[in-house]
Amino acid sequence: MSDFEIAFKFLSENPTMEVFIGFATQVEMMASRMSSEEMKSNILKVFTAILSEGKFDEIRVNEEVLRIYKLLADFSQRLGATGVYEQIDKKGYFQKSLKFHLQWAEEYGKADNLEKFRNVLDLARERLKSIMANNKIEAGFRDLADLYFKDEVDYLFLDPDNTITINDSPYNGKRTNRRRSSINMLRRGCPVVDPAKKNFFGPKTKSLLRSEFLDGENGFGTSPEEFRFALLNDVAGDELDIQMDEETVVVQDNKPVDFPIVKNENRRRPLSIVDEERDEADSEKKSRIYSPIVATKDASRVPLRNSSFLNEKPPTTITLSSDTKISAIENESFGEVENDNEKLREMKSGRKERTNSDSEKSTRSQKSNVGLDIMAENNCLEAHAAFSDTVHIGKEGIVMIEEHTMLENVKSLASTQNVTTDFSVYEQSPEHQKVLKPKTFVEVESMHDVSYNSPPIASSKTEKYWDESITGFTPGNIVTSTPAAHIPFVNVEDYFGNTQNIEKPGEQPQFVIPDAKGTLQNRLNRRKSIAQAKQVEDEVKNNPFDELLSEQLGRRLSLGPEEMGNKQVEAKSIEVEETGRKDRRRSEVIRQENNPWDENLRARIMKLVSTPTNMHEFEIISPKILSMKSFEVGGETYDIRNLLGQGGYAKVYKAITEEKKIVAVKYEIPSCAWEVYICDQMRTRLLARNDSTSQIISNQCIMQITDAYIFSNASLLVNEYHEFGSLLDNINNSKDPNWHISCFLLVQLAKILEKVHECGMVHGDIKPDNFMITRKIDMSWETDKLMGEDMFVVKLIDWGRAIDMSRLKEREFKGRAGTEGFDCPEMIDGRGWTYQPDFFGYAATMAVLISGTYSKIVGSELGDYSLDVEIKRRNKLRDPAMEIVKNYLNISSCSQLPKWSTAIDLFTNVWKEHFDISAWRQAAAKFNEACEKSKK
Numbered sequence: 044m045s046d047f048e049i050a051f052k053f054l055s056e057n058p059t060m061e062v063f064i065g066f067a068t069q070v071e072m073m074a075s076r077m078s079s080e081e082m083k084s085n086i087l088k089v090f091t092a093i094l095s096e097g098k099f100d101e102i103r104v105n106e107e108v109l110r111i112y113k114l115l116a117d118f119s120q121r122l123g124a125t126g127v128y129e130q131i132d133k134k135g136y137f138q139k140s141l142k143f144h145l146q147w148a149e150e151y152g153k154a155d156n157l158e159k160f161r162n163v164l165d166l167a168r169e170r171l172k173s174i175m176a177n178n179k180i181e182a183g184f185r186d187l188a189d190l191y192f193k194d195e196v197d198y199l200f201l202d203p204d205n206t207i208t209i210n211d212s213p214y215n216g217k218r219t220n221r222r223r224s225s226i227n228m229l230r231r232g233c234p235v236v237d238p239a240k241k242n243f244f245g246p247k248t249k250s251l252l253r254s255e256f257l258d259g260e261n262g263f264g265t266s267p268e269e270f271r272f273a274l275l276n277d278v279a280g281d282e283l284d285i286q287m288d289e290e291t292v293v294v295q296d297n298k299p300v301d302f303p304i305v306k307n308e309n310r311r312r313p314l315s316i317v318d319e320e321r322d323e324a325d326s327e328k329k330s331r332i333y334s335p336i337v338a339t340k341d342a343s344r345v346p347l348r349n350s351s352f353l354n355e356k357p358p359t360t361i362t363l364s365s366d367t368k369i370s371a372i373e374n375e376s377f378g379e380v381e382n383d384n385e386k387l388r389e390m391k392s393g394r395k396e397r398t399n400s401d402s403e404k405s406t407r408s409q410k411s412n413v414g415l416d417i418m419a420e421n422n423c424l425e426a427h428a429a430f431s432d433t434v435h436i437g438k439e440g441i442v443m444i445e446e447h448t449m450l451e452n453v454k455s456l457a458s459t460q461n462v463t464t465d466f467s468v469y470e471q472s473p474e475h476q477k478v479l480k481p482k483t484f485v486e487v488e489s490m491h492d493v494s495y496n497s498p499p500i501a502s503s504k505t506e507k508y509w510d511e512s513i514t515g516f517t518p519g520n521i522v523t524s525t526p527a528a529h530i531p532f533v534n535v536e537d538y539f540g541n542t543q544n545i546e547k548p549g550e551q552p553q554f555v556i557p558d559a560k561g562t563l564q565n566r567l568n569r570r571k572s573i574a575q576a577k578q579v580e581d582e583v584k585n586n587p588f589d590e591l592l593s594e595q596l597g598r599r600l601s602l603g604p605e606e607m608g609n610k611q612v613e614a615k616s617i618e619v620e621e622t623g624r625k626d627r628r629r630s631e632v633i634r635q636e637n638n639p640w641d642e643n644l645r646a647r648i649m650k651l652v653s654t655p656t657n658m659h660e661f662e663i664i665s666p667k668i669l670s671m672k673s674f675e676v677g678g679e680t681y682d683i684r685n686l687l688g689q690g691g692y693a694k695v696y697k698a699i700t701e702e703k704k705i706v707a708v709k710y711e712i713p714s715c716a717w718e719v720y721i722c723d724q725m726r727t728r729l730l731a732r733n734d735s736t737s738q739i740i741s742n743q744c745i746m747q748i749t750d751a752y753i754f755s756n757a758s759l760l761v762n763e764y765h766e767f768g769s770l771l772d773n774i775n776n777s778k779d780p781n782w783h784i785s786c787f788l789l790v791q792l793a794k795i796l797e798k799v800h801e802c803g804m805v806h807g808d809i810k811p812d813n814f815m816i817t818r819k820i821d822m823s824w825e826t827d828k829l830m831g832e833d834m835f836v837v838k839l840i841d842w843g844r845a846i847d848m849s850r851l852k853e854r855e856f857k858g859r860a861g862t863e864g865f866d867c868p869e870m871i872d873g874r875g876w877t878y879q880p881d882f883f884g885y886a887a888t889m890a891v892l893i894s895g896t897y898s899k900i901v902g903s904e905l906g907d908y909s910l911d912v913e914i915k916r917r918n919k920l921r922d923p924a925m926e927i928v929k930n931y932l933n934i935s936s937c938s939q940l941p942k943w944s945t946a947i948d949l950f951t952n953v954w955k956e957h958f959d960i961s962a963w964r965q966a967a968a969k970f971n972e973a974c975e976k977s978k979k
């Protein structure tokens with residue numbers, strides 16, 4: 044039997060998607076070794092089987108099968124490549140697949156057949172318009188057009204603005220990809236000037252515009268720095284947003300006018316990003332060494348609200364989630380939601396210095412005035428991206444880890460708060476980096492006692508780890524070369540019959556699935572029999588929380604590889620539970636409390652399903668992620684561009700793949716496999732539902748991770764890049780909230796959350812920065828369909844705090860999440876909660892959308908809770924908003940949850956009653972303008 048036949052036999056016997064992916068990889072590799080005749084006949088057999096045999100029903104309609112069709116197209120002589128795709132198209136399986144249309148169009152590109160190429164593009168537009176934005180559909184076609192058609196074919200695409208070429212760039216003189224040129228942007232901004240007339244610098248000035256200002260053929264208007272930066276930008280290939288000096292004026296018809304790109308707007312103060320952290324000193328975000336774990340600062344405040352809180356000191360509550368934070372003793376009193384948005388403004392971005400000097404500018408969304416500032420800002424964020432070497436302990440604020448005083452602080456904190464602490468210490472060995480098991484606080488203390496003058500943690504080793512070991516990532520390490528603990532290593536060569544195994548007489552060679560996407564070993568590890576999975580599921584269902592928490596686990600999320608399956612660590616896990624000490628983020632567990640973010644629990648839940656195929660696990664540390672640098676992982680190279688955003692746990696970068704696709708890469712420390720699990724489950728559960736809304740929401744409104752790389756110290760989640768920023772960016776970049784837009788969005792948000800809850804998931808972190816804008820509003824959308832299912836413009840991201848309620852039925856949780864202003868009343872009261880955080884998050888987001896500012900909870904007991912949101916009397920959304928606040932903030936118990944249809948119906952009714960087409964168009968134009976401004 045040939046290799047091909049063996050592989051196909053294995054597939055025939057195990058016709059699952061997972062096996063097929065392995066099969067496809069193997070066949071692709073064989074393709075280079077086989078003669079075309081041999082290959083063609085083999086693939087034809089597969090093709091026929093897949094199309095006709097019932098057991099391949101699932102595979103037949105999966106996009107993965109396109110890999111085989113591509114090979115068939117390559118080898119087909121009679122039908123020809125395009126003929127193969129035409130035949131496949133007739134079958135109708137891939138009418139909703141962008142990938143299919145791109146593959147098909149590429150064949151016309153290769154054949155230089157522009158007309159047919161265009162036909163496929165039109166077909167794709169028509170067929171896919173209900174499930175994805177036009178720009179997304181066109182992006183791949185644009186690349187193909189660039190590649191295969193020598194002539195200018197911009198006219199094929201709908202938005203000429205996106206096809207600005209840079210062929211007139213004086214700098215490199217030749218056309219590269221179709222990206223936006225900074226030079227062109229500057230030039231386009233320049234009005235025509237008449238060289239015969241004098242051009243003055245500004246109104247009532249006698250200064251002439253000088254030639255050193257952007258010296259274009261026919262215009263002036265920017266500074267040399269900006270011009271230089273734009274040149275750099277073009278060369279570096281970035282698409283940074285160039286903002287002009289607000290003072291700059293240009294001349295049109297001999298009259299000074301505002302530079303068209305910049306509008307000096309007197310607008311309300313922009314909102315900052317909502318964060319779990321609140322202490323200014325904490326703006327460093329997190330320590331690169333897992334700093335001593337203390338209960339979060341929120342955990343130490345005294346926030347339990349009850350009706351008598353004004354008279355007596357309420358009991359202490361615990362913050363369940365979030366990373367190690369300062370124990371903000373100054374925040375100890377109840378209701379310390381910082382008293383204005385100013386505070387919020389300064390959190391977390393690391394740009395505080397800038398905002399101090401310019402209180403009117405957002406830390407996040409305000410753009411630099413000068414191009415070089417942008418670089419400086421990027422550098423500043425970059426510096427941030429390296430994370431700090433500080434630890435956050437005690438009210439003393441940040442204490443450099445090098446300082447021995449830290450230990451004293453740790454001690455005092457431990458003693459006063461009865462919180463024990465842990466360190467994860469990294470050490471660089473000459474051969475390779477290792478992640479050592481976390482040292483307990485006791486160990487640290489004793490080290491300190493022995494050598495007081497040389498702090499144990501602040502060794503040069505530690506620094507070296509961060510300086511060198513991260514960069515020491517071995518590019519191209521593929522998953523199959525690093526077997527997971529306890530799983531036998533399977534040699535890739537052996538899979539493919541390159542070694543002796545295959546020919547042992549009398550023995551049928553064993554076919555092992557090649558590891559196309561995920562880590563083979565991990566998949567083997569996870570692929571359990573149904574019986575086993577059922578057993579674990581039952582355990583999760585039946586065991587009380589405490590037992591679950593104490594269960595010994597082979598796999599832990601945020602610890603190093605050596606800890607996986609390590610008995611000592613498992614024993615330590617128990618100790619951790621007993622002492623209340625935890626060396627993981629997001630889960631400072633207090634044993635008595637029900638903590639949905641406990642990572643042991645998460646690990647148990649994740650074991651119930653097989654690893655998503657797009658998740659690749661590595662036992663090494665992650666590559667260092669830096670702007671303007673590439674990194675290679677799992678055979679894929681990502682060209683990192685600028686930093687898009689920074690949350691409490693992660694930095695999100697724009698990156699370009701080898702296929703020239705722009706993606707967002709979320710770089711999170713420590714690694715968070717949970718988010719991958721949740722996104723995967725959300726998609727699976729939504730797709731399993733039969734209604735079209737679920738399908739649309741799954742495709743358009745839920746973060747989809749295309750590839751996840753889980754390292755021992757960090758994770759990299761690749762997902763779709765959203766150029767128009769978040770809802771928060773949009774609000775910040777809009778002058779005034781407009782009721783049409785708010786209403787339009789609020790219905791969408793409620794519909795998305797309704798589906799999320801129907802899938803048994805709690806998102807747990809609903810706030811305006813976690814909704815990305817996926818597309819602009821198309822003015823040609825039919826007005827009577829605007830409230831319909833095809834109009835979604837938002838996508839819910841950041842699932843790291845989600846809770847899988849379908850695995851935790853009948854559970855209620857207690858404790859606070861610690862998100863500034865977004866902790867629900869149940870958390871504050873210490874009452875049990877399940878889905879309540881999302882209802883509250885929605886109400887708080889609604890308040891931001893309608894009023895343009897953050898609001899605080901007011902009221903002191905159930906029935907009385909409200910938000911101090913100011914909504915003008917004449918605002919059409921005022922009444923429904925108040926109703927929502929009342930409903931979603933005063934939930935009497937977990938068994939009496941409100942309905943999402945309340946919000947959907949209330950806002951839809953207002954919409955129907957007051958909709959005005961011309962006001963809508965104006966509002967939509969402003970929304971689109973804000974989208975443009977939000978581009979990063």
Ligand SMILES: Nc1ncnc2c1ncn2[C@@H]1O[C@H](COP(=O)(O)OP(=O)(O)OP(=O)(O)O)[C@@H](O)[C@H]1O
Pocket residue numbers: 317318319687688689690691692693694695707709762763764765766768769808812813815840841843
């Ligand atoms: N796909 C994307 N495209 C463009 N920008 C993105 C994308 N994903 C995230 N961002 C930007 O990065 C920011 C941080 O992302 P995210 O919320 O996932 O990080 P996080 O650390 O988990 O945040 P949080 O502190 O809310 O938990 C977002 O608010 C957004 O501005």
